[in-house]
Amino acid sequence: MSPPISTADRHAALRAALTDIAEHRIAEGGLAALKARDLAKEAGCSLGAIYLHFPDLDALVFAVQARTLDLLDAAVSAAAGEGAAPAPRILALSLAYLDWAAANRPRWAALFEHRLAADAEVPPDYRAQRARLFRHVEAPLTALLPQATPAEREAMARSIFAAVHGIVSLGLDEKLETTPLPALRAQLAAVVLALARGLAAPG
Amino acid sequence: MSPPISTADRHAALRAALTDIAEHRIAEGGLAALKARDLAKEAGCSLGAIYLHFPDLDALVFAVQARTLDLLDAAVSAAAGEGAAPAPRILALSLAYLDWAAANRPRWAALFEHRLAADAEVPPDYRAQRARLFRHVEAPLTALLPQATPAEREAMARSIFAAVHGIVSLGLDEKLETTPLPALRAQLAAVVLALARGLAAPG
Numbered sequence: 493m494s495p496p497i498s499t500a501d502r503h504a505a506l507r508a509a510l511t512d513i514a515e516h517r518i519a520e521g522g523l524a525a526l527k528a529r530d531l532a533k534e535a536g537c538s539l540g541a542i543y544l545h546f547p548d549l550d551a552l553v554f555a556v557q558a559r560t561l562d563l564l565d566a567a568v569s570a571a572a573g574e575g576a577a578p579a580p581r582i583l584a585l586s587l588a589y590l591d592w593a594a595a596n597r598p599r600w601a602a603l604f605e606h607r608l609a610a611d612a613e614v615p616p617d618y619r620a621q622r623a624r625l626f627r628h629v630e631a632p633l634t635a636l637l638p639q640a641t642p643a644e645r646e647a648m649a650r651s652i653f654a655a656v657h658g659i660v661s662l663g664l665d666e667k668l669e670t671t672p673l674p675a676l677r678a679q680l681a682a683v684v685l686a687l688a689r690g691l692a693a694p695g
Numbered sequence: 696m697s698p699p700i701s702t703a704d705r706h707a708a709l710r711a712a713l714t715d716i717a718e719h720r721i722a723e724g725g726l727a728a729l730k731a732r733d734l735a736k737e738a739g740c741s742l743g744a745i746y747l748h749f750p751d752l753d754a755l756v757f758a759v760q761a762r763t764l765d766l767l768d769a770a771v772s773a774a775a776g777e778g779a780a781p782a783p784r785i786l787a788l789s790l791a792y793l794d795w796a797a798a799n800r801p802r803w804a805a806l807f808e809h810r811l812a813a814d815a816e817v818p819p820d821y822r823a824q825r826a827r828l829f830r831h832v833e834a835p836l837t838a839l840l841p842q843a844t845p846a847e848r849e850a851m852a853r854s855i856f857a858a859v860h861g862i863v864s865l866g867l868d869e870k871l872e873t874t875p876l877p878a879l880r881a882q883l884a885a886v887v888l889a890l891a892r893g894l895a896a897p898g
Contacts, residue, residue: 524810605808607727651862651882658861659854679854687886690893 507545509535515556515599522598523605526553553606554615560599561621567592572628579688581632586656586684587677593660594673604661626650636691652687659683710748712738718759718802725801726808729756756809757821763802764824770795775831782891784835789859789887790880796863797876807864829853839894855890862886 513534517525528549532539546552571588575581593600608614629649637645663676671679716737720728731752735742749755774791778784796803811817832852840848866879874882 605810607808647878647882648885650865651886654862654865655858655886656861657865658859659857661864662853662857662860675850679850682851683854683858683890686893687890688893689896690889690891693892693896 503545506535506537506541510537510542510545510552511555511559514552515559518553518556518560518602519596519599523553523602525598550606550608550612551615553602554618556599557603557606558618558621560596560603561618561625563596564589564592564600564603565621565625568625568628572631578632578636578692579685582629582636582652582688583681583684585628585632586680589653589656590660590663590673590677590680594664594676597664626653629653633691636688648691652684655687656680656684706748709738709740709744713740713745713748713755714758714762717755718762721756721759721763721805722799722802726756726805728801753809753811753815754818756805757818759802760806760809761821761824763799763806764821764828766799767792767795767803767806768824768828771828771831775834781835781839781895782888785832785839785855785891786884786887788831788835789883792856792859793863793866793876793880793883797867797879800867829856832856836894839891851894855887858890859883859887 510531513531514526517531526549528539528542531552532542535541542549542552546555568585568588571584572581574584626646626649629652630645633640633645633649633652637648640648659676659680663671663679713734716734717729720733729752731742731745734755735745738744745752745755749758771788771791774787775784778787829849829852832855833848836843836848836852836855840851843851862879862883866874866882
């Protein structure tokens with residue numbers, strides 16, 4: 493005879509189930525596909541039960557976004573070892589970001605579409621996880637900008653990430669004329685390599 | 696005695712009034728501030744009357760976005776004459792974009808937050824107007840990339856716009872640690888000038 497399931501276990505199981513369902517919905521249809529009523533129906537719980545496990549729907553979205561950042565970080569980390577010189581290293585990271593975004597568009601877009609109420613705070617763990625994503629660019633920047641302070645390198649890593657994100661974001665946006673992926677990869681490469689050349693040759 | 700107001704005039708007046716009200720709401724509070732019911736109330740018309748003048752709320756949003764692009768284009772155009780060499784010219788355009796976005800955040804953000812239904816089309820006029828915004832970068836690129844074909848220059852202008860937009864967008868995003876405007880301007884300048892240096896010195 494199996495032991496009785498504790499209340500704490502049932503709570504943890506429902507919390508995990510709600511996160512799984514929300515993750516699946518966001519991965520398929522983006523944030524627009526996340527409705528509390530549908531979630532409750534699919535999880536077989538009441539609408540109120542969701543709010544026993546998450547203070548609000550934003551908290552559930554952040555639980556999913558943390559999983560998304562884990563997957564994105566794994567894809568970018570896998571590319572971090574590629575290339576010996578700084579420029580090809582930054583390029584490999586940039587292309588890995590593009591390829592992952594192109595292959596996971598709804599959940600990638602959800603990272604940036606999620607809008608919080610004016611008085612709501614981004615969870616500190618989530619901030620830290622996102623900051624780690626910029627860090628990958630800092631290592632190759634050390635070789636490219638040997639004179640820079642760590643703070644300057646950190647700011648530049650963040651700006652390079654932002655520039656790459658802008659090219660990926662407008663390139664994949666269905667509202668703009670979508671650029672075919674090979675052309676977008678070539679364009680991203682042209683910009684990233686020019687930027688690396690320019691950083692290596694101070695004006 | 697003034698002549699009677701024609702039905703066509705009354706229609707045009709209500710259409711203009713609805714666009715004005717929507718523009719004001721988006722400029723104050725972004726897309727989230729645009730609700731058909733509130734619009735109708737403020738315009739003193741029925742909810743149904745909105746849909747006599749606009750096929751749907753997206754069409755009204757596009758009417759406002761066209762005005763936003765006009766204002767943004769005017770701000771960027773004003774900077775297009777600054778600087779003689781290509782790099783300071785591209786920098787002036789980039790800083791004008793950042794400054795305008797920072798000063799008009801809700802309506803600037805609305806340009807990129809607006810999501811259409813999957814089967815909806817972006818109006819061709821709006822596409823053309825948006826494409827003109829990238830054009831400003833093409834003129835200085837001619838001097839920087841004399842060997843490039845017009846198509847290559849157009850693609851590079853678009854990518855530079857996208858990279859600048861990415862830095863502006865993540866820099867102004869209230870979800871990320873917001874960078875103070877002077878630091879963001881300095882960061883944008885570092886990236887744009889490095890990119891221009893790298894483009895001028897092909898690898």
